[in-house]
Amino acid sequence: MKYHFFIAVLLLVLTGSIQSVAQSTPDPKQILTEADAKMRGINSSQGSMKMTIIRPTWTREMTMKSWRKGQDYSLILVTAPARDRGTAFLKRDREMWNWQPSIDRVIKLPPSMMSQGWMGSDLTNDDLVKQASIVVDYTHTILGEEEIEGRNTWKIELIPLEEAAVVWGKVIVSIWKIKSWILTLSNCKVP
Numbered sequence: 001m002k003y004h005f006f007i008a009v010l011l012l013v014l015t016g017s018i019q020s021v022a023q024s025t026p027d028p029k030q031i032l033t034e035a036d037a038k039m040r041g042i043n044s045s046q047g048s049m050k051m052t053i054i055r056p057t058w059t060r061e062m063t064m065k066s067w068r069k070g071q072d073y074s075l076i077l078v079t080a081p082a083r084d085r086g087t088a089f090l091k092r093d094r095e096m097w098n099w100q101p102s103i104d105r106v107i108k109l110p111p112s113m114m115s116q117g118w119m120g121s122d123l124t125n126d127d128l129v130k131q132a133s134i135v136v137d138y139t140h141t142i143l144g145e146e147e148i149e150g151r152n153t154w155k156i157e158l159i160p161l162e163e164a165a166v167v168w169g170k171v172i173v174s175i176w177k178i179k180s181w182i183l184t185l186s187n188c189k190v191p
Contacts, residue, residue, distance in 0.1 A: 028140035028156050035175045036135055044069045048079075053121050060120060076128075084119070089128065096125050124167075137164035138171070145177070152177040 039045065045068045053060045062081065068074040078087040086101035096109040114126040138158035146155050153174040160166045 025142065026154075028142045028154070029135065031142075031154055031175055032140055032156065032158075032173075033135050036133070051119075051121065062119060074128075078119070087119075089118075091129055094129055096129050127167075134158060134171075134173070137161055137166055143172070146174065148174055 039047070045066075047066050049064045049066060051062045051064070053062075060081075062084065063079045065077045065079055066074065072091075072093050074091045076089045078084045086099075088099040090097040090099075096114070098107045098109055099105070100107065109125055114129065115124050117123070118125050118128060138160050141157045141159075143155040143157050146153055153176050156173050156175065158171040158173065160168065160171075
């Protein structure tokens with residue numbers, strides 16, 4: 001009798017351990033869906049960004065502010081470095097406009113410039129206009145966790161689907177782990 005009781009308790013403990021391990025690793029698609037929704041906002045969003053471009057012989061860091069209204073309108077204002085400060089990019093539907101403070105002019109980027117690099121990065125002007133969905137156009141795999149600037153993050157690998165109109169063979173993103181956010185995902189209930 002004691003033996004059967006011990007086996008039953010052991011099975012309950014193991015089952016609970018397996019369930020807690022399964023629940024502790026969230027679905028990467030769910031993480032990206034929530035992060036994408038938070039970044040885009042329901043109707044509008046605004047934010048500050050830092051982009052570091054790393055090349056074999058040089059490194060460049062830029063800071064920017066951005067505003068978005070729906071999927072059709074967005075504005076990016078470069079705030080640093082000093083030589084690029086004030087440069088702005090406006091996306092309106094599928095058009096891209098650029099303000100250059102050094103020449104005091106607004107320039108509409110022609111289709112021939114859409115495949116050129118944006119501000120010296122690997123992003124193209126076309127990437128900013130089309131903005132492929134990180135949720136729909138890729139398969140997702142959690143590579144692990146890492147600490148960036150003192151914050152715990154999920155490191156997620158994105159591999160494009162064959163039919164997706166993207167140029168990247170692989171994208172790796174890091175998304176901040178916020179415990180309440182992860183709990184919200186796993187315990188979400190609508191009243």
